[in-house]
Amino acid sequence: MGYDTIIDSSPIGKRLDGMKQDDARMLVFGGKRVPLTGKLVIGRDPACHIVIENKLVSWKHAMIQKIKDDYFVKDLESTNGTFVNGARVPEGKYVKLESGDKIKIGKTVLQLN
Numbered sequence: 773m774g775y776d777t778i779i780d781s782s783p784i785g786k787r788l789d790g791m792k793q794d795d796a797r798m799l800v801f802g803g804k805r806v807p808l809t810g811k812l813v814i815g816r817d818p819a820c821h822i823v824i825e826n827k828l829v830s831w832k833h834a835m836i837q838k839i840k841d842d843y844f845v846k847d848l849e850s851t852n853g854t855f856v857n858g859a860r861v862p863e864g865k866y867v868k869l870e871s872g873d874k875i876k877i878g879k880t881v882l883q884l885n
Contacts, residue, residue, distance in 0.1 A: 852878065
């Protein structure tokens with residue numbers, strides 16, 4: 773896989789080309805697949821990484837963050853809460869995610885694969 777902004781024959785280009793891009797976990801919802809590679813904010817605000825247009829979703833509703841090799845979700849003081857496998861994410865706490873976990877935000881269910 774080449775990179776438009778890095779010359780493939782350069783040392784950095786060769787190193788980047790050798791990295792596997794498919795190692796990232798994916799967040800799946802509504803037929804879409806979004807790679808989780810750092811931190812994603814989910815909400816109704818158009819500036820969010822994942823925008824869910826639903827009145828049950830707060831402007832900045834939840835955050836999913838990769839820390840080392842693990843993934844965590846945190847509710848961002850939303851009005852209606854964030855749920856993992858049916859359990860509400862406690863206010864101010866991070867909940868570790870496992871492959872197959874279902875995150876419910878408003879009426880939207882996102883699955884970690």
